[in-house]
Amino acid sequence: MRDFIKLEGMDSSDLKALISLAESLSEILSRPIKKVPTLRGRAIANVFFEASTRTRNSFELAGKYMSADVINFQASGSSVEKGETLWDTARNLTAMGIDAVVIRHQVSGIPGLLADLLDVPVINAGDGMHEHPTQGLLDLVAAKARKGRLEGLKVAIVGDVLHSRVARSDLWGFQTMGAEVTLVGPPNLLPAELGVAMTSNLEEGIKGCDVIQVLRLQHERQKGGSIPSVREYRALFGITGPRLAQWAPDACVMHPGPQNRGVEIDSDVLDGPQSAVLDQVRYGVAVRMAVLYRLLGGTHDI
Amino acid sequence: MAKAEILDHDGMRRALMRIAHEIVERNHGASDIVLVGIRSRGVPLAHRIQQNIEAIEHVLVPVQILDIGLYRDDWFQRPFNPVESSKITTAINKRVVVLVDDVLFTGRTIRAAMDALSDYGRPQAIQLAVLVDRGHRELPIRADFVGKNLPTARSEKVAVRLEESDGEDQVVLIKPENDDA
Numbered sequence A: 001m002r003d004f005i006k007l008e009g010m011d012s013s014d015l016k017a018l019i020s021l022a023e024s025l026s027e028i029l030s031r032p033i034k035k036v037p038t039l040r041g042r043a044i045a046n047v048f049f050e051a052s053t054r055t056r057n058s059f060e061l062a063g064k065y066m067s068a069d070v071i072n073f074q075a076s077g078s079s080v081e082k083g084e085t086l087w088d089t090a091r092n093l094t095a096m097g098i099d100a101v102v103i104r105h106q107v108s109g110i111p112g113l114l115a116d117l118l119d120v121p122v123i124n125a126g127d128g129m130h131e132h133p134t135q136g137l138l139d140l141v142a143a144k145a146r147k148g149r150l151e152g153l154k155v156a157i158v159g160d161v162l163h164s165r166v167a168r169s170d171l172w173g174f175q176t177m178g179a180e181v182t183l184v185g186p187p188n189l190l191p192a193e194l195g196v197a198m199t200s201n202l203e204e205g206i207k208g209c210d211v212i213q214v215l216r217l218q219h220e221r222q223k224g225g226s227i228p229s230v231r232e233y234r235a236l237f238g239i240t241g242p243r244l245a246q247w248a249p250d251a252c253v254m255h256p257g258p259q260n261r262g263v264e265i266d267s268d269v270l271d272g273p274q275s276a277v278l279d280q281v282r283y284g285v286a287v288r289m290a291v292l293y294r295l296l297g298g299t300h301d302i
Numbered sequence B: 001m002a003k004a005e006i007l008d009h010d011g012m013r014r015a016l017m018r019i020a021h022e023i024v025e026r027n028h029g030a031s032d033i034v035l036v037g038i039r040s041r042g043v044p045l046a047h048r049i050q051q052n053i054e055a056i057e058h059v060l061v062p063v064q065i066l067d068i069g070l071y072r073d074d075w076f077q078r079p080f081n082p083v084e085s086s087k088i089t090t091a092i093n094k095r096v097v098v099l100v101d102d103v104l105f106t107g108r109t110i111r112a113a114m115d116a117l118s119d120y121g122r123p124q125a126i127q128l129a130v131l132v133d134r135g136h137r138e139l140p141i142r143a144d145f146v147g148k149n150l151p152t153a154r155s156e157k158v159a160v161r162l163e164e165s166d167g168e169d170q171v172v173l174i175k176p177e178n179d180d181a
Helices: A012-030 A054-065 A086-095 A110-117 A133-147 A165-176 A202-206 A230-237 A241-247 A277-296 B009-026 B042-057 B108-118
Strands: A043-048 A069-074 A100-105 A122-127 A154-158 A180-184 A197-199 A211-214 A252-254 B002-007 B033-038 B063-066 B096-104 B125-133 B145-149 B157-161 B170-175
Touching: A012 A133, A012 A165, A012 A277, A043 A054, A043 A086, A054 A069, A054 A100, A054 A122, A054 A133, A054 A277, A086 A100, A086 A110, A100 A110, A100 A277, A110 A122, A122 A133, A122 A277, A133 A165, A133 A211, A133 A252, A133 A277, A154 A165, A154 A202, A165 A180, A165 A211, A180 A202, A202 A241, A252 A277, B002 B009, B002 B125, B002 B145, B009 B042, B009 B125, B009 B145, B009 B170, B033 B042, B033 B108, B042 B063, B042 B096, B042 B125, B063 B108, B096 B108, B096 B157, B108 B125, B125 B157
Parallel strands: A043 A069, A043 A100, A100 A122, A154 A180, A154 A211, A180 A197, A211 A252, B033 B063, B033 B096, B096 B125, B125 B145
Antiparallel strands: B002 B170, B157 B170
8 A cells, every 4th residue: 555545446464454453543632641652753734725624634743643743834825825836845845855755636537647756645535526545444333333343334424415525435334344335315416426325314324324434514515506505405414313213213414524513414413422423533543543554653664 | 496494383372361360470460460462363372371271360451453554653654554543441541551462573573563552541551461572672671571482584484373363373484585596
């Protein structure tokens, strides 16, 4: 494994190994001294062309907990505004001795192209509508922690699947691990080409589910008017306490964040016992430690 | 390959009983002791020493587990090696930690284990118990409690087999073939 770009097509044994590595490394977060010397002397650049708090902080802490030096590069306020191309930005960073690049970009496929261009490992922190593989991985780890297994789980991904890179990474990840995935959302926001079970009836979609991943209603991507109104969306697809109690009382409820409380998910669900959202954030750090250790720990020349 | 048996089941049992006695004697009892087994074969050995100490002193000392994968000084020269979690739940501050491992060789594992321990607290003392000391130290480290001192050549291998992980108790010295030629 040289880069970490997508979960689609990843070997199930590689995926399993990453999951158990993340489970092992999560122990470090509960130590009195949250630092291991493993990546001492390694430098990691977080290069973010899109807004992010959780993912960027999570990668930064993951690197720091493993003793790597981490720099954060935001496109705004940088030479990008003076017209520097992404390739030049990246080449300049590696010329400064960066050992790995974590990149988020609004255009699908950019991290993959960058991986071909650079000699150092590239980690995709979300690209356009393509994938967000560390989020997919942390959703697997969080679901496994709640349910004890992944194989055979019934998973519903609810919301704007069309515009969601998280949905795609989740779909490939859960399928590879032997779970059964159903996509739930408005018909025009369900991409038919993914070739999985889908429904626009929330009850049908989540009834008896083990895991519900609630996607954020992406206001910034709804300018084309793909849903009539937020109120209608909430009426048809909002995850509310009564609906959850009636249709999926045993489900673990996840959300990649940031949440629109009272739109796609209600506060009583989000803060209730079925919610795994803070587990997701916690395992997010462990998962990113696992990916960094997998790519930077150990030589790949042997 | 030529093999020579160094310890059999009874030999190992006696060595571990003697180590337990020595630990208790050195520390004037067992009340402050925490045994820390180094993954993987140090863990079952630590449990056996724990049982022996219980038989001698009627005190059940805690056994904790340490994985030193994240602390190796040579990880960048080795292929990627997955780690397992450490389980250090007992406070080790102001207690005597006895590290337990199967074979003491270069001392680098123990160096890594001491670094790892210091991330969990500040023990009053760290002592080292090993089943076999085969020499060839690369660091100024020595064991406090040794089951068997075994002079070896660098090219030889020491294989420790334990009932818990390998189905039988045995220590074998393996000489590579071309050494005899």
